[in-house]
Amino acid sequence: MKKKEEQSNLLNELSTSELSREDMFLIDQTDKPFLIVYLFIFIVGIILTVLGI
Amino acid sequence: MVITPQLIILVIYFILIIFLGILAMKKVKGSEDLLVAGRSLGLMYVSVSIAAEYMGGLGTIGTAEVAFNQGMGVIWYHIASSCGLMLFGFAFAHYYRKYNVITVPEYLYYLYDVKSWKAASILNVIGYWFFTIIQMTALGSLIASVTGFDLRWSVLICGVAMTVYLLAAGMWSVAFTSVAFMLTIGSGIPLAFWWVMKHEVPLLTNSGGVGGFAGLANALSGIGLNPDHLMSPFSLGFMVILGYFLGGVLGIPAAQATINYSFGARNWKIARLAPVLAAILILPLSIWTGSMGLYARAAELTTNPKLALGITLMNINPIIGGIGIAGIFAALISTVAGILFACASIMAKDVWQRWLHPEKDDKYLALWTRLWILIIGISSAFGAMTLPKILQQAYFVYSIRSALMICVAFGLWWKAAHPDAAFWSMIITLIGGTMYQFNIPINFESIFHLHIAEWCGLLSLIVFVIVSLFSKWTSQTASELPPMILKR
Numbered sequence: 001m002k003k004k005e006e007q008s009n010l011l012n013e014l015s016t017s018e019l020s021r022e023d024m025f026l027i028d029q030t031d032k033p034f035l036i037v038y039l040f041i042f043i044v045g046i047i048l049t050v051l052g053i
Numbered sequence: 054m055v056i057t058p059q060l061i062i063l064v065i066y067f068i069l070i071i072f073l074g075i076l077a078m079k080k081v082k083g084s085e086d087l088l089v090a091g092r093s094l095g096l097m098y099v100s101v102s103i104a105a106e107y108m109g110g111l112g113t114i115g116t117a118e119v120a121f122n123q124g125m126g127v128i129w130y131h132i133a134s135s136c137g138l139m140l141f142g143f144a145f146a147h148y149y150r151k152y153n154v155i156t157v158p159e160y161l162y163y164l165y166d167v168k169s170w171k172a173a174s175i176l177n178v179i180g181y182w183f184f185t186i187i188q189m190t191a192l193g194s195l196i197a198s199v200t201g202f203d204l205r206w207s208v209l210i211c212g213v214a215m216t217v218y219l220l221a222a223g224m225w226s227v228a229f230t231s232v233a234f235m236l237t238i239g240s241g242i243p244l245a246f247w248w249v250m251k252h253e254v255p256l257l258t259n260s261g262g263v264g265g266f267a268g269l270a271n272a273l274s275g276i277g278l279n280p281d282h283l284m285s286p287f288s289l290g291f292m293v294i295l296g297y298f299l300g301g302v303l304g305i306p307a308a309q310a311t312i313n314y315s316f317g318a319r320n321w322k323i324a325r326l327a328p329v330l331a332a333i334l335i336l337p338l339s340i341w342t343g344s345m346g347l348y349a350r351a352a353e354l355t356t357n358p359k360l361a362l363g364i365t366l367m368n369i370n371p372i373i374g375g376i377g378i379a380g381i382f383a384a385l386i387s388t389v390a391g392i393l394f395a396c397a398s399i400m401a402k403d404v405w406q407r408w409l410h411p412e413k414d415d416k417y418l419a420l421w422t423r424l425w426i427l428i429i430g431i432s433s434a435f436g437a438m439t440l441p442k443i444l445q446q447a448y449f450v451y452s453i454r455s456a457l458m459i460c461v462a463f464g465l466w467w468k469a470a471h472p473d474a475a476f477w478s479m480i481i482t483l484i485g486g487t488m489y490q491f492n493i494p495i496n497f498e499s500i501f502h503l504h505i506a507e508w509c510g511l512l513s514l515i516v517f518v519i520v521s522l523f524s525k526w527t528s529q530t531a532s533e534l535p536p537m538i539l540k541r
Contacts, residue, residue, distance in 0.1 A: 028095050031095040031096050031097040031098075034097045034101075034232060035096065035097050037236070038097070038101070038235065038236075038239065038334070041236065041239040041240055042239065042333075042334065044240070044243070045239055045240075045243035045337065046337070048243045048244060048246065048247035049243060049246065049247075049337060049340060049341070051247055051251065052243075052246050052247040052249075052250035052251060052265060052344070053250065053265050053266050
C-alpha cells in the first residue's frame, strides 16, 4: 500500500507545462548584448582561423 | 616556483570565476533554483553552459594529443560532437523540457518504470563520480604544469575551489561562470592558434620562413615526417571517424552533465535551440587545438603527446600564451563543474529524495543537494590525489550513457519498447562493458576492434530490441507504467 502511494507521488511530480506567451520568446534583454558579443567573438575566431591557415 | 605572466593570468582568472560562482548565490531560494536554475535560463546561458561543459580535457588537450600523434583528422571529433548536440536539440530537448524533468533517469521513469529509473540513477551516479575524479586529475595536471606546484596539492586546490563555487548556487553558478568560460575559450584559443601559425611557424628551422599550414608542412617534412598524411582531414581513417560520430550521437542525447542546462531553460523553444547554438560554438575547436598539437611535434617541443598543447602555449608570447592557457583552463574547469554537478543532482534528487526519502520537502532537497555536492566534490579531490592509475579504467562506466540514449530514443519512438528491455539493456551493458574493459574471460577488443563506447552502444541496442520483442505485456507491467504512456 505504502509502495503504491509512493509511486503515485512520483507520478504526480511529472507533468507537462502549459504553453504560455513566454514560450514564444527566444531572446530577452539580458541575452541580447551577450549574444552579440559571442557572435562578434565567433566571427573574429573564424577570421583568425582563415588568417592562420 | 617561477612567477610567469601565464601564471599571473591564470591566478587572476581562477579568483574571478570563483567570485562569479559565489555571486550567483543571491539567485537561489529553493531546490529548483539549485538544480535547474529555477527553469529560468535564457538562450545565452543555456547555449554557453552546454558548449563550455562539452569542451573539456578531451576536447582540448586530448585533440592536440591525437593531432600530435596522428594528424589533423582529429577535426572530426568536434564535427561529430556538433552533430550529437544538434540531434539532441532537434529531436530530444523539447521532450525533456516539456515534462519538467530534472535528471535523465527521471525521464526514464516517465518512459518506463520504477526499476529502470533506479538502475539508471545508480549507473549515472557511479559513472559520473568516477569521471569527476578523472577530470579533476586532468585539471590538477594542467595547474601543476603551469605553476610548478605538487600535482597532489594542485588537484586538491582545484577540487575544493570547484566544490565551493558549486555549493554557492548550483546550476546558477555554472551558468554564470560559463559566460566567462566561453569568452575565454572563444577568444584565447583562436588567438593563440593565429599567433602560433603566423609568428611561430615561420621561425621553425625547416619552415622556409613561411607561416600557416604551408610552413607547418615544410617543417614536418624537414624532420622526416609525411605532411600529406598528417595534415589530411582523413589521417585517422574511416573507423576512427565513425567511432567519433557514434560517440557523439549515442553519447550526448542522454548525458546528464551536458544536457541538464536545457532542463533549466526558460521554455522548450530555448531548450531546443540552445544545443544547436552550442554545436556551432564548439565546431572549430579541434582545428585550433589540433594545429597547435601538430606544431609541438614539428617544433620538437616534447616527446609526450599529452603535453603538446600546454608546452606550445608556454613557449609562445607570454601574454598570448597566458590567455590561451586560461582558455584551456576554462574548458577543463567547466567540465569538472558540470560533471560534479550532474552527479550531485542525480544523487540528491533521484537516489536521496525520490527513492530513499520521498516524503521529504523542498527544503530538505536543497540542503541535501548542497551536502552531496560537498561529499562528491571533496571525496573526488581526495580520490584524484590518492587512488591508483587503475581508476582510469573505470572511465568505461561512463560509456553506459549510450545505453541510456538507446532507452530514451526507443522509449520515445518505438511502441513496442518494453520496461524490462530498458532495465536489462542497462544491466547487461554494464556487465558486458566490465568484461570488455577488463578482458574477462577473453580479450574482446582483439576480436571485435571496437571502442568501449561502440561496444556498449551495440550491446544495449541488441539487448533492448531482443527483450522488447520477447517480453509480454501483462497487467502488472501496465500497472507500473505512468498513465501517459498507456495512451501510446
